[in-house]
Amino acid sequence: MLPTVVPVFATLPVFKPPDDFEPEWLVPADATFKGGANYVILNLVNGKRYEGETVCFKDRHYRHMRTMKNENTIGHNYHLYRSMRYYGIQNFRFYFRRTFVFEGREKLSDIEKRAFNEKFKAAYLHPCETYWIRRLGLMDDSKGYNQKETGEGGIGCAWTDEHRAKFIAKQTGHTNTPTKPVTRCKIIKEGETHQKVRLTRYDGCSAAARANPGAAFTHISACCLNRKDCKSAGGFLWWFCKDTDVYDKVITVEWVGNLPQVCVQSAIISKLKLPNGDFLEQWHISMHKAGRTLSTADKKVNFRNISACCSGKRKRHWGYEFRRVTTEERKDFDEDGKRIIKSKKRKRN
Numbered sequence: 001m002l003p004t005v006v007p008v009f010a011t012l013p014v015f016k017p018p019d020d021f022e023p024e025w026l027v028p029a030d031a032t033f034k035g036g037a038n039y040v041i042l043n044l045v046n047g048k049r050y051e052g053e054t055v056c057f058k059d060r061h062y063r064h065m066r067t068m069k070n071e072n073t074i075g076h077n078y079h080l081y082r083s084m085r086y087y088g089i090q091n092f093r094f095y096f097r098r099t100f101v102f103e104g105r106e107k108l109s110d111i112e113k114r115a116f117n118e119k120f121k122a123a124y125l126h127p128c129e130t131y132w133i134r135r136l137g138l139m140d141d142s143k144g145y146n147q148k149e150t151g152e153g154g155i156g157c158a159w160t161d162e163h164r165a166k167f168i169a170k171q172t173g174h175t176n177t178p179t180k181p182v183t184r185c186k187i188i189k190e191g192e193t194h195q196k197v198r199l200t201r202y203d204g205c206s207a208a209a210r211a212n213p214g215a216a217f218t219h220i221s222a223c224c225l226n227r228k229d230c231k232s233a234g235g236f237l238w239w240f241c242k243d244t245d246v247y248d249k250v251i252t253v254e255w256v257g258n259l260p261q262v263c264v265q266s267a268i269i270s271k272l273k274l275p276n277g278d279f280l281e282q283w284h285i286s287m288h289k290a291g292r293t294l295s296t297a298d299k300k301v302n303f304r305n306i307s308a309c310c311s312g313k314r315k316r317h318w319g320y321e322f323r324r325v326t327t328e329e330r331k332d333f334d335e336d337g338k339r340i341i342k343s344k345k346r347k348r349n
Contacts (some may be wrong), residue, residue: 001027003035003099008108008116015127024132029094033057036100036120038128041145043083044091050080050145051133053125055102055117061094080145098128109297126150182208182224183245185237187259194252201247212236213292214285232260234285268310269328270294271321271341283330283337287322294320 006013029039037057041050041064054060068081068089084092100120105113130150138144182202189196202208205224209217215234222230223238232238237257268290272280284290287303287310294301299318308314309322333339 001025001096001099003033003101006036006100006102006120008102008104012120012123015124015131017127017131020135024097026095026097029057029061029096031058031061031094033096033099035102036125038097038125038132040095040097041080042093042095043087044093045087048083048142048144049136049138051129051136051138053121053129053150055120055125057096057099065089083145097132100124110300111297180204180224181241182220183239183241183247184208184212185239185256186235187237187256188250190259191255193255195255196250196252197256198250199245199247201241201245208238213289231257235260267325267330268306268322269325271323272319274340277343279341279343281333281339281341283325283328283333290322294318 004013026040029037034056036053036055038051038053039057039060041052043049052060064081068084070081071085102116102120105116108116133139133144133146133149136143138146139149182205184200184202186198186200187195188198202211205217205220208220209215212220212234215236215238219230219233220238223233224240237260268284268287270282270284270290272282274280282290282293284293287306290306291301291303301318301320305314305317306322309317309320310324315321330337
């Protein structure tokens with residue numbers, strides 16, 4: 001099967017369902033193929049299959065193999081990987097249904113690549129995947145491993161009013177529901193009996209975690225539930241919203257708790273040489289936060305490479321040097337977490 005060439009600046013191909021009497025055509029897959037594909041994973045023992053799609057089959061095949069080897073995986077299609085471990089990977093085969101080579105995609109920026117990939121998936125990959133899942137009945141546990149009709153959020157799987165009502169009832173009845181509003185408490189000034197604080201309201205633990213990268217969803221939830229092993233998250237105190245909470249202003253309240261400290265073991269410092277010879281150092285509360293802060297449209301700062309720099313396996317990443325916080329303190333940096341280090345120039349004789 002020769003791959004279809006898809007120019008990124010031309011009109012994208014659109015999937016057209018074949019007639020019901022037309023047979024399906026499958027060819028053995030090449031694990032090193034870097035183009036896009038609609039593919040099939042077939043169990044040779046019981047005939048069950050999984051229908052998938054990807055814009056880079058080599059990466060997708062690698063993730064399948066890695067997840068299959070991880071017995072602790074709890075992700076989507078856990079039963080597929082459990083079946084692979086039970087029957088043995090030698091009893092599974094990968095097949096191509098349709099393959100694509102993208103012409104000119106290497107000239108796009110990371111943001112443009114993501115936009116193109118989403119458009120191509122919507123135009124061809126997802127409709128093709130959905131068609132064959134429906135035609136072959138692969139959402140039936142006796143026939144296939146697919147749990148959704150497409151990889152894009154279950155498109156085509158309509159919720160009934162009964163299903164929606166059951167889901168809402170289940171969420172609202174759970175004490176740790178992410179839809180329950182939470183309050184973030186930032187302690188401005190300490191005191192023996194009273195403290196100055198600033199409160200911020202979020203619609204739920206998920207929204208709070210997205211707005212505060214240093215605070216994980218599970219830690220925020222644990223704080224709100226008053227678990228003994230979790231007192232704070234991301235340098236803030238947390239609780240479920242109260243009627244007496246006053247938001248977005250500095251107020252004086254009765255003592256609410258000890259001043260949380262951000263764990264300096266996870267904090268890192270980036271160092272960049274400036275054109276004038278000085279150095280710019282920035283404080284980051286985590287490697288993930290550093291990657292998001294330093295990344296631009298033209299470059300992506302990867303936290304794995306940051307970790308390699310901190311462990312001494314790499315010297316630099318995108319011109320930055322990284323190290324873990326040792327004796328430095330957050331107060332040594334300005335409000336934006338930056339400071340300038342003057343270069344030591346040699347004196348001429």
